[in-house]
Amino acid sequence: MTEHPPHNTSWDANDASSATMISRTLRLGLVLSTTLIAIGFALGMFFGWERSLTGSTAAAAPATDVSAVVENLLTGRPAGVAQLGLLALMATPVLRLIVAAGTFAMQRDWIYVLVSCAVLAILLVSLIVLKG
């Protein structure tokens, strides 16, 4: 609670537009993923999670990667729809980092472009290191 905030006005205006973009990214990710999850959930409760709605007789794939989710979707299983939504939910924080890097670049705030990219790089490394 300083008497005089240590920022100039253009800094605040830039930050406000950048905040709007980051906020919209999070909202979009949430709306998209929860809609898919809700559809999958409703279908799953009504018809059974692994019943194929298109009449496929192949066994349902336990989703451990993207291809299994695609398979469940193609065979018309409610679980596949929910899994797609869960994937979208998990991707949202990563997408938010990319958008943040973009807004920092538009502000020519190169330090924070670097910081955001470094966090993204560590995330990628974590996926590789922790899987192997």
Next chain:
Amino acid sequence: MVLAHGRCRLRPGAGWSDFRCCDPLGADVDPGASLLVLAGCILAGTVGALVGIGGGIFVIPLLTVGFGIDLRLAIGASVVSVIATSSGAAAAYVRDGLTNVRIGIFLELATTAGAVTGAMVATSVAPRALYLLLGIVMLVSAILQLPRIRTDGAPQRWQPAGRLRLAGRYHDAGRGTDVSYVARRVPAGFALMAVAGAVSGLLGIGSGALKVLALDLAMGLPMKVSSATSNFMIGVTAAASAGIYLGRGDIDPTIAAPVALGVAAGALLGARLLPRLSNTAVRRLFLPILVVVAGEMLLRGIGGEPG
């Protein structure tokens, strides 16, 4: 009832206490139990959004104790719940200017790097000792928090924010004034965040409580900014481990879907409440949760319970 390879489903047993784990492939899941899980998770999402934690401390016991779900799948669902809380609440907090995006992303460097390191050394560290240590650290932090409860954003002396611009201003709707703040003790906060990240990597827990402590106690940010910024950050930490849980098959949609929906609804509710609460009120809510988390850690450290 733990099954090594079988899948664990929500199914009705003889009575409420008898929802149990079973693994007939493709068996229908009991809709009543699913709806109960969803309803229970609304509260977890609301509280998580208010105090800046992922809600795993509510979701995991709800699933394991309440519905007899395998711990492995409960943790998988809790990772999903952390991301749902984070995205749901942070969308509002970033828009309202409560989340400090720069401070959040800067400290994500520490949490993600810590998480990778923690996961790499996970096999060579005794989890019980770590639980004990964490429990003690959190209890001490809770005691340190006590005299601070009433500090509703203590006046800060003006100081330069530095090149990293770890400073900001938010409009406090409860008080009707703008509050400016500058992050203090940045190296200490950064180090604590690295520890929080390492703990997530080592123990597979969200460590939102540690993040709030680093922001509030170490860096001296207003409590609402600490909670909102922690909320923003926990999604990235959880996303780092979500891929691994998915690969192991720990994220079962029959459990994760109702959890995600309930938590997301709760988080949206919490995000509407936080701007109107005072910093003191948020602290009052956070403190007992901190004590519960500390107690849980100590119990695991002493008893060596799984998970």
